[in-house]
Amino acid sequence: MMITPSGITISFGGARGRADDSQTVVARIYGFAQDGQGDPIAREMVVPAGTRVEQDLPQGLYNVELTLPSGRIIQRNVRIDEASNETYEFFDDFAKPAGFSLQESVGRDVGAIFDRALASREVSDRSLYHSAFAKVNSARGIRGRSQLPDATIGTDKTGTGFDPAQQPPIRVVEPTVSVGVGTHVALCGKILDDDAWDVAQPKERRAGTAIWHFTHGAAHPPDPATRRWARVTFSSGAIEVASLPLPWFCMASGAFVPVEMLVDPARVEGAATSLAVHDERLAGLLAFLDKGQAVAAGPMLQSLEADNLIEQTIYAKTSNPLAACAAAYVGLAVYPPDEREQWDMWLGNCMKRFPGVPDSAIVHARRLVLRPTSRESNAEAAEALRRACDAGVPFFSAGVGLLREMLVLLSTDFPDLAPLADQAARLAARVDAQQAFTVLRFAPQSTRKK
Numbered sequence: 001m002m003i004t005p006s007g008i009t010i011s012f013g014g015a016r017g018r019a020d021d022s023q024t025v026v027a028r029i030y031g032f033a034q035d036g037q038g039d040p041i042a043r044e045m046v047v048p049a050g051t052r053v054e055q056d057l058p059q060g061l062y063n064v065e066l067t068l069p070s071g072r073i074i075q076r077n078v079r080i081d082e083a084s085n086e087t088y089e090f091f092d093d094f095a096k097p098a099g100f101s102l103q104e105s106v107g108r109d110v111g112a113i114f115d116r117a118l119a120s121r122e123v124s125d126r127s128l129y130h131s132a133f134a135k136v137n138s139a140r141g142i143r144g145r146s147q148l149p150d151a152t153i154g155t156d157k158t159g160t161g162f163d164p165a166q167q168p169p170i171r172v173v174e175p176t177v178s179v180g181v182g183t184h185v186a187l188c189g190k191i192l193d194d195d196a197w198d199v200a201q202p203k204e205r206r207a208g209t210a211i212w213h214f215t216h217g218a219a220h221p222p223d224p225a226t227r228r229w230a231r232v233t234f235s236s237g238a239i240e241v242a243s244l245p246l247p248w249f250c251m252a253s254g255a256f257v258p259v260e261m262l263v264d265p266a267r268v269e270g271a272a273t274s275l276a277v278h279d280e281r282l283a284g285l286l287a288f289l290d291k292g293q294a295v296a297a298g299p300m301l302q303s304l305e306a307d308n309l310i311e312q313t314i315y316a317k318t319s320n321p322l323a324a325c326a327a328a329y330v331g332l333a334v335y336p337p338d339e340r341e342q343w344d345m346w347l348g349n350c351m352k353r354f355p356g357v358p359d360s361a362i363v364h365a366r367r368l369v370l371r372p373t374s375r376e377s378n379a380e381a382a383e384a385l386r387r388a389c390d391a392g393v394p395f396f397s398a399g400v401g402l403l404r405e406m407l408v409l410l411s412t413d414f415p416d417l418a419p420l421a422d423q424a425a426r427l428a429a430r431v432d433a434q435q436a437f438t439v440l441r442f443a444p445q446s447t448r449k450k
Helices: 110-119 127-133 280-290 294-307 309-315 321-334 343-353 358-370 377-391 397-410 417-430
Strands: 002-004 007-012 024-033 041-048 051-056 060-067 073-080 176-181 204-206 209-214 228-233 239-243 259-263 273-277 439-442
Touching: 002 073, 007 024, 007 041, 007 060, 007 073, 041 051, 073 397, 110 204, 110 209, 209 228, 239 273, 273 280, 273 439, 280 309, 280 321, 309 321, 309 343, 321 343, 321 358, 321 397, 343 358, 358 377, 358 397, 377 397, 377 417, 397 417, 417 439
Parallel strands: none
Antiparallel strands: 002 007, 007 051, 024 041, 024 060, 060 073, 176 228, 204 209, 209 259, 228 239, 239 439, 259 273
């Protein structure tokens, strides 16, 4: 990316080590002209591999957001003036295909779901998985915010520690799944002790893979006291904690629908645990989130607009605040920020009405960052991010990434956000970003950095 007195030029050479790349970088530019006159400036650029795209801009201050092919989002604040002559380089390899999506399989019979899940397994060990998460520290609770006691996360039965290089080929052993009701998982990613969980039995099993169904329980909106989690404990001592998106009210059926959870211990890429909701009306939208590619929803925008699905779902936030947040994540990714002015009020109201849903504050902050309406917009976004952190872990993986990015972005002007950004970064390191719903991964206790 090159900054010159006349504007911004972005070139995309493709992923390193790849000779033929057909994917694109999406660049979104927002800012104000130097004279402070006129409306905020918003531009979007799609940069195919092997090309360069120039965007003429008046001198001023801008925020540049780059969505790389892997799904990674980079933001830079830049100034364009007569002396501008800066070059930025970003290296990022392409993410592997997301493979099996439980959300895309909703509505199929159980046998077909198992077939699709087993066919997506990759033949390799999980050494990279364990070595990566062995480096993730347990963060301490934030002063003045919800704190949890240290959890005992597995034990090392060998007494010699965990050496990924010496592990035998993976042997599929069915994990233990337990459910916690009202067990608040703090932003730092700690979980409660064993006695806070009740063991749950799977509905179906096949070849070490199993499916669980969870009903909505209480019908009132989720909050830290009623939020439900599923904890998956593997034979290695590793743990995955899934945020159950409950209650989920389906507008099409007029009823609360269950959450389906599939656990495949042999899965190498990402978490072994995946979640889906049985909502036919939002199935396509959720499937895009389930691939970690909300920005890729652009190709289906015409279909979404024909049904006015995103707007209707956000508007009906009182019926299902979680669905409203999912629609907002996709909508904010695919629509220009200068459109749909009514979202400013809708997303703000969603945050105020549902303080126990972190994502409601995150999408409101995102809207303020993308569409600043006054000099106070950044301060309002910072306060929304504080509220999101108070509410705990986002229900959606997209929210974890955006929370981290915005905390880093605004921490320059609001220093109290810096420690929250550190905690959000640790949280993001545990999350499988290729899934719609948040799944946290914890390495065996003996492998975690002291």
